Amino acid sequence: MINKLIAKIMKRNAPIVVGLDPMMKFVPEHIRKAAFAEYGETLEGAAEAIWQYNKGIVDAIYDLVPAVKPQIAMYEQFGIPGLAAFKKTVDYCKEKDLVVIGDVKRGDIGSTSEAYAVGHLGKVHIGSNEVYSLNEDFATVNPYLGSDGVKPFLKVCAREHKGIFVLVKTSNPSSGELQDRLVKDGTGEKPLYEILGNMVAAWAEEYMPEQGDYSYVGAVVGATYPEQGKILRDIMPKSFILVPGYGAQGGKGADLVHFFDKDGLGAIVNSSRGIIAAYQQEQYAHFGSQCYADASRAAVLAMRQDIATALGTL
C-alpha cells in the first residue's frame, strides 16, 4: 500500500492528503437542512449531513489527490450513526481508488492493540470465517505504551501490505510538553521525539515491502515544527512522513521542504479545513456554500501549486 501511495503521489504530482474532518460548522446549510428534514436533528441527521458533505468533496477532488485522511473523532462524536458514516466514507473513497489513511491514533497494551490492528487494517476471525472490518489502508498509531502497543499493527501491516504512521512529533502547540522533553540516552541526552524517531526507524527497517525505498512504517511529524522535521527526516530514512498542520494550523509550503527526500518524495502533507471548508475562507467565498466542493477543488489546486513551488517540482 505504501508503494501504491507513492505511485499515486507521483502520478498526480501531489504529495497531498485531504483530511476529511467534517465538523458540523463546515457543512453547508443546504446539506444540513436536507439531512435534518429527513432524520431530524438527531445523531442520524448529523451522520447523514457529514456523509453527503464528504461525498460532494470526494467527487470534486478524487482525480487530483492520492489520498484522504478521515479523522474518526469527527464521526465517533455522533455515536453509532456517525461511525457508520465513517465506514461509508472509507468505502466510498476506496471505490474512487483513493488511498485511505484512518486517523484513529489508536494504541493500547498488546492484546488490545491487536484488536485495533485487525479491526482497522486487517481481518477479524469470526467462527471459521475471516472478515475485513473497518478496512482502511493506513492507520495512525499512538506509541505512548511502547512497542507492545505498536507491534500488533506491524504484524498486520506485513500480512496485509498496509501501513501505519506512528505519532512522533505532533503538530499541536502543546506537543512539546512530553515529546520535546530531554531524556537521558547513553551518555548524552535527546528530546523524546528523537527516541521515538529511532524506534520508528528500527521498525521501518524491519517491515519493508519486497520492492521500494519506503517501509510500511511511517511517522507523523507536524508541519508546524520544520526544524524537528529536518532532524527526523534524517533519523528515519525508510519512513514516509505524514505531515499535518499545513494551512489552518499555521504550516506553510516553504516549511515543508525538510520533510521530503532529495527526490521530492518521503512525505505527504495533510490539509483538512483548508480544503474541506475552503468556501468559508475569503479567498474562495465567491464559490458560495452551494458550490462548496468546487471551492475545495480550487483549494487543492492552490495547495498543490504551493508545495510544488516550495519543492521546485513545478
Add this chain to the structure above:
Amino acid sequence: MINKLIAKIMKRNAPIVVGLDPMMKFVPEHIRKAAFAEYGETLEGAAEAIWQYNKGIVDAIYDLVPAVKPQIAMYEQFGIPGLAAFKKTVDYCKEKDLVVIGDVKRGDIGSTSEAYAVGHLGKVHIGSNEVYSLNEDFATVNPYLGSDGVKPFLKVCAREHKGIFVLVKTSNPSSGELQDRLVKDGTGEKPLYEILGNMVAAWAEEYMPEQGDYSYVGAVVGATYPEQGKILRDIMPKSFILVPGYGAQGGKGADLVHFFDKDGLGAIVNSSRGIIAAYQQEQYAHFGSQCYADASRAAVLAMRQDIATALGTL
C-alpha cells in the same frame, strides 16, 4: 460521578471494576452458536455473541461491583455492529446502575479531542439540539499530545460532572520504554511518569467536585508496577487511580496496597479476563461454560476477598 463511584465502592466494600473485554475466545460455545445461527459468521454475528455474553456477566455481577470498564477495541474490531454492541453494553450497565468507565484511550490535538470528549462523555450539538452520544460516565485519556489534548475532556467533565483517567504508567511490559525515561526537570531529573503525575495532580486540583476529596481527574497506573504506584499515590493526592493489570497480567492483591489512601479509598482495581473468562480457569472450571456467569460471580467474590485481605478491610 466520582462521588457516585466512591459511594458505590463503599457500599459494596469492593474497589473493583470488571473489564468487559469480550474476546471471541472467551465467549462460550452455546452463545456463539446461537448468534451465528441467527446472523451467520459475520460482524453482526460476532456483535450479537459478545452482547449476549456481556449481558450474562452483567446480570450475574451487577449487585457486587460498583463499576464496569468496557474496552472499546474489543467491540471496534467488529466494525459498526461491534460498536453498536459497545453502546448497548454501556446503556445496559447504566440501567443496572453500574458506573461505566469507557476504556477508550482517546487523545488528539485540541479540536479533535473536543469531539472525542463530547462524544464519549458529553452532548453533541446538532442544529438547535444537544444530544448525548456514547454517554459513558468516565473515559480513559492518552496524554501523549500534551495538555491541548486533555483540556477538552476537563471542560466536559466539569460541565457534566463526569471524569477521566489519564494514562500515567500503564500495566504492560513495554510501558517503560517511554514512560520510565529519565527526563530533565529543573536542576534534577525524573521519570516521565512523574512529570505526567505532576500534570495530572495540577488538573485534579483545578477540577474538583463541589464536595468530596477526589477530583474529576484520575490516573491509570498499572498493578504490575507497585513501586511506581506508591510514588504516584503521593504525587497525585486528589486523583483516583484506576489500576489495571491485576490477575491475568500478573498483579496481586498484596501489590495493591500502595495505590490506596489510608482510608482504603483512592483506587479502583480492574480485572478483565480473570472475571469474564473465569470459567476457563482451572479453579472455576467446574461451573462449565453453560454457567460461565456464575463462575464470573465467584471470581468477583474471590477478588473482593483478596483485596480486602490486602487492605485489611475485611
